[in-house]
Amino acid sequence: MTLALKTETPPPAPAKPRQVTQSHRFDAELVAVTKRYGPGAPAVDNISLRIPRGSYCCLLGPSGCGKSTTLRMLAGHEEVSDGAILIHDQEITHAPPVARGTSMMFQDYALFPHLSALDNVAFSLKVQGVSRAERRAKAKEYLELVQMDHLAERLPSQMSGGQQQRVALARSLITRPKVLLLDEPLSALDPFLRIRMRAELKRIQKELGISFIHVTHSQDEALALADLVVVMNNAVIMQAGAAREVYETPSNAFVARFLGGHNVVQRAGGGEASVRADQCVIGARPGLRSLPGTVSMIEYQGTAVRVSVTGTDDEELTALMPTSAFFNDALELGQSVMLSWDPADEHPLA
Ligand SMILES: Nc1ncnc2c1ncn2[C@@H]1O[C@H](COP(=O)(O)OP(=O)(O)OP(=O)(O)O)[C@@H](O)[C@H]1O
Numbered sequence: 001m002t003l004a005l006k007t008e009t010p011p012p013a014p015a016k017p018r019q020v021t022q023s024h025r026f027d028a029e030l031v032a033v034t035k036r037y038g039p040g041a042p043a044v045d046n047i048s049l050r051i052p053r054g055s056y057c058c059l060l061g062p063s064g065c066g067k068s069t070t071l072r073m074l075a076g077h078e079e080v081s082d083g084a085i086l087i088h089d090q091e092i093t094h095a096p097p098v099a100r101g102t103s104m105m106f107q108d109y110a111l112f113p114h115l116s117a118l119d120n121v122a123f124s125l126k127v128q129g130v131s132r133a134e135r136r137a138k139a140k141e142y143l144e145l146v147q148m149d150h151l152a153e154r155l156p157s158q159m160s161g162g163q164q165q166r167v168a169l170a171r172s173l174i175t176r177p178k179v180l181l182l183d184e185p186l187s188a189l190d191p192f193l194r195i196r197m198r199a200e201l202k203r204i205q206k207e208l209g210i211s212f213i214h215v216t217h218s219q220d221e222a223l224a225l226a227d228l229v230v231v232m233n234n235a236v237i238m239q240a241g242a243a244r245e246v247y248e249t250p251s252n253a254f255v256a257r258f259l260g261g262h263n264v265v266q267r268a269g270g271g272e273a274s275v276r277a278d279q280c281v282i283g284a285r286p287g288l289r290s291l292p293g294t295v296s297m298i299e300y301q302g303t304a305v306r307v308s309v310t311g312t313d314d315e316e317l318t319a320l321m322p323t324s325a326f327f328n329d330a331l332e333l334g335q336s337v338m339l340s341w342d343p344a345d346e347h348p349l350a
Contacts (some may be wrong), residue, residue: 024089026050027211028074028179033083035069042081043069045235051179051228055211056202058222061232062258067215070232071181074213075104088178103177107184109168111156117143117163118152121170142170145204162193166200173208180205182214186221198225219259223247231255250274252350263317264349265291265341273346280319280341282307282331288340291317295335307331309339 028051035044044066051057059067072078074085076097084093092100111120118139125135143149146166156164165185172180185201186194202225205212216222222229223243230240231254239251250256253264256274263280267273268289284290296316297308305326308318317339331337 024053026086027053027055027088028213029086029089030070030074031084031086033070033073033085034081035066035073035078036081042235044073046083047232047235047237048083049230049237049240051211051213053211054206054209055227056205056225057211057213057228057230058226059213059215059230059232060217060219060222060226060258061238062217065232066235067217067232068183071104071183071213071215074100074179075102075181076100077104101178102181103172103175103179104181104183105168105172105185107187109156109164109188111164111168111171113156116153116155117148117159117167120156120167121174123171124175138174139170142174143167145173145207146170146200161188162197165189165197169201169204173204178210180210180212182212184215184217186216186218194221201225223259231258233258248276249347250349256347256349261320263341265289265317265346267346267348268343272349274349275341275345275347277306277318277320278304279345280317280339282309282319282321282337282339284338284340287342289343290338290340292336292338293317295331295333295337298331298333309337 030047030049032046032048033044034042034046036042047070059070061067069078073080076095080093084091086092087101112123115123118136121142122135122139125138140149140152143152146169148163148166148170151159151163156167159167186197189197198221201212201214214225226243228240229243229246231238231246233254239246239255246255247259250259250262253272253274256262256264261277262274263277264272264274291311293309293311295307296310297306299306303323305321305323306318307321307326308316310316319339
């Protein structure tokens with residue numbers, strides 16, 4: 001009875017402090033960021049970029065365009081000359097690397113040669129003073145995530161490049177970063193492994209739901225992986241958008257040429273336009289725009305054949321033909337042809 005009375009009139013709960021549950025909008029944000037190494041032209045020039053939550057973002061561009069510098073500024077390995085960097089909406093522009101919530105995976109994996117896969121992965125927890133049993137259990141969990149738990153006791157010298165890379169990935173993830181930074185992570189792998197590993201990276205990124213920012217100069221890699229492709233050139237961002245958007249509607253001739261698979265042509269009314277090589281045909285047809293030239297390259301690619309045609313002004317245009325269409329009426333090097341496209345497929349460039 002007494003008990004019942006007690007439960008009927010519970011003491012009022014102490015008022016809880018109102019929790020701030022507002023979630024962040026962007027995993028990472030660069031606000032007018034500039035990096036100058038010296039008095040010359042900046043390595044990164046006033047770039048702004050917002051990376052939505054849970055994005056796979058690829059920084060893509062030719063050598064020297066400023067990709068790695070951008071990544072190193074995000075990691076805190078390079079001081080920002082001007083501008084601000086935010087992670088989860090918090091400004092961390094001048095915070096030390098360990099206080100940013102970022103983790104970096106390097107091109108050369110940088111594993112400790114004398115430590116097993118498990119101990120390499122557990123290392124940062126050891127530095128944090130986590131108990132041996134707990135850090136080994138956690139490391140095992142992350143080795144499972146990268147499908148390396150069966151080789152937990154191997155030394156780096158007893159692992160293939162792809163396996164070392166999985167361990168390096170687990171080691172970067174065990175610190176539970178808000179954003180994982182990857183500098184050319186696939187460049188040391190052979191082409192077959194590279195394609196397998198990029199699928200793995202994408203799977204792991206989606207599984208964890210954190211943003212990955214991945215530097216590459218491979219167009220294929222960026223298009224295959226990224227939710228957000230950021231094309232850089234000469235220290236600035238040329239275009240940022242979804243892979244399909246960037247590929248189908250390049251904003252300028254640099255992006256169209258750099259992504260490949262496009263021709264840049266003069267528009268009838270002036271200015272430049274891009275036309276996808278797979279929308280070009282060899283031969284003149286009514287209603288199509290045509291340019292005359294000679295066949296300067298034929299490249300068999302399995303499912304398609306790339307045919308390049310050099311025009312009178314030395315400009316090379318390419319048609320990507322289905323293999324069957326090519327072999328129905330095979331062309332020869334030096335042959336005079338017309339390369340044609342539908343003007344409706346022209347995409348005007350800035
Ligand atoms: N530590 C440094 N000191 C001086 N200049 C630098 C330094 N690091 C990079 N640079 C210069 O800054 C520019 C951008 O370099 P960065 O390494 O960011 O380019 P990247 O796009 O990553 O190139 P890559 O694909 O070749 O790695 C280049 O002109 C480079 O020479």
